[in-house]
Amino acid sequence: MKVLVPVKRVIDYNVKVRVKADQSGVDLANVKMSMNPFDEIAVEEAVRLKEKGKVSEIVAISIGPQQAGETIRTALAMGADRGILVKCDGDVEPLAVAKILKAIVDIEQPGLVITGKQAIDDDSNQTGQMLAALLGWGQGTFAHKLELDANSAKIEREIDGGLQTVEVKLPAVMTTDLRLNEPRYASLPNIMKAKKKSIEEKTPADYGVDIAPRLKVLKVSEPPKRGGGVKVKSVAELLDKLTEAGAI
Amino acid sequence: MASLVLAEHDNKILSDATAKTVTAAAAISTPVHVLVAGENCGGVADAAAKIAGVEKILVADDALYAHMVAETMETLILSIAGNYDAILAPATTNGKNILPRIAARLDVPQISEILKVVSADTFERPIYAGNAIQTVQAPAGKKVITVRATAFKPAGDGGSAGIEKIATGSDPGTGKFAGEALSKSERPELTAAKIVVSGGRGLGSAENFKLIEKVADRLGAAIGASRAAVDAGYVPNDYQVGQTGKVVAPDLYLAIGISGAIQHLAGMKDSKIIAAINKDEEAPIFQVADFGLVADLFQALPEMDQELAKRGR
Secondary structure, eight states, X not given: OXXXXXXXXXXXXXXXXXXXXXXXXXXXXXXXXXXXXXXXHHHHHHHHHHHTTSOSEEEXXXXXXXXXXXXXXXXXXXXXXXXXXXXXXXXXXXXXXXXXXXXXXXXXXXXXXXXXXXXXXXXXXXXXXHHHHHXXXXXXXXXXXXXXXXXXXXXXXXXXXXXXXXXXXXXXXXXXXXXXXOOOOOOHHHHHHHTTSOEEEEOGGGXXXXXOOSSEEEEEEXXXXXXXXXXXXXXXXXXXXXXHTTOO | OOXXXXXXXXXXXXXXXXXXXXXXXXXXXXXXXXEEEESSOHHHHHHHHTBTTEEEEEEEESGGGTTOOHHHHHHHHHHHHTTOSEEEEXXXXXXXXXXXXXXXXXXXOEEEEESEEEETTEEEEEEGGGTEEEEEEOOSSOEEEEEOGGGSOOOOBOOOOEEEEOOOOOOOSSEEEEEEEEOOOSSOOTTTOSEEEEEOGGGOSTTTHHHHHHHHHHHTOEEEEOHHHHHTTSSOGXXXXXXXXXXXXXXXXXXXXXXXXXXXXXXXXXXXXXXXXXXXXXXXXXXXXXXEEESOHHHHHHHHHHHHHHTTO
């Protein structure tokens, strides 16, 4: 079975985001970029399936600028077999991403697409579900645990009340939540090996997808600041203050 | 034309996230209709009919919808989508799971987790874990929106909407419910509780979370946790407060042994009052806490338990 793993290049998880003074967006200049952490979990899951002999080939896909090729390289170093870089500049909305991925799915015919539940930049949480809908496939979002068989998958999902298991027919889309696995660090030999793996370069036009944004971003601003308050000296004083404030 | 709100419920109880989403919907397009999809969910429909400002409740009562599986919900919602110019759901795991499928099939962008309706086509939403707020304008045409319920006041009660059964859709057969393990708790629901007591990695073990439970029970509070505490296995995943977990905005958020990572703050910084106990006085949680106590939680929690008992709680 072939697995596709879409991966997104985003501001590194540890970077403190700064809003630009002209409110046109956040400052991306000279900021460390990395693979979206949820997508790392997706790559890891695919690699584990391959190690178990359930998956034969892993194709990592990224849609973004030339540097998104580095994100694909990271996936290759973790154990993906080859990459597809769909080159474009600027923000690409989830629906356009889903349309490009659908076109790639039509060509590659995977049994499963695994991707992060959301990207930590736009926090949309849409792409996997949109892709599944465009394909008419089943989906298992916010995956906590996966049991993969030849024709179906049991996916345990993190939901508001606890955990829920769905059974989807393959092919299907799965999106990862935090506790599905702990992604590995690529070893040096694997990083070297990854340099020899192929990355095919494409454009959205190759797939006939118009990526012009449909939403107009009017501005990006700082969230309202919450000031710190006072320090209290004891538990009793804390409870007094909370009682005074009407909180308890 | 009208807007449609997908009701959040468990076939018995209507979540108040629904009434909050109605508030957002009413600011976009009226009249507002509410879709209650479930199994034996008549009581939920009756409750939804009392939300002020709702004109009509549509009920799809069938085993197909017992667990709101996304694939079957897609067929159902698409069958009535033509009647609405806005389709909204609270940004619960159901809303997040289902709505992007609707948007994709309608070929419109989805606007996720709105915090504010600026005008009928312009919305504020958080990006970068709430470290920036984006104001976006949607194009003409249908709008598909998930709503961060804690950012909206619930529509009042006193409504008397008509209840109408609608035809159930077909089952595409691509995905089905296969079981669940729900956390059982007598405590209030995390996102609806007036008081939340949350524990972090500082608790050190699942056993030590009992200290949190005692205090929470005295206060009639829900229990939350930081990602670190969930990852360490101290508590189940549905306790997680944060950008990728639950977003809460109670009257009082009591953070115990939580350092205050950005990701966690994103999930609780809209609480009315934040109090924090941490032994590290440099912990970032103190930068947002209205009341901070620098103390060892293993002393402070039992003391708080006794002090609350003394005060008749």
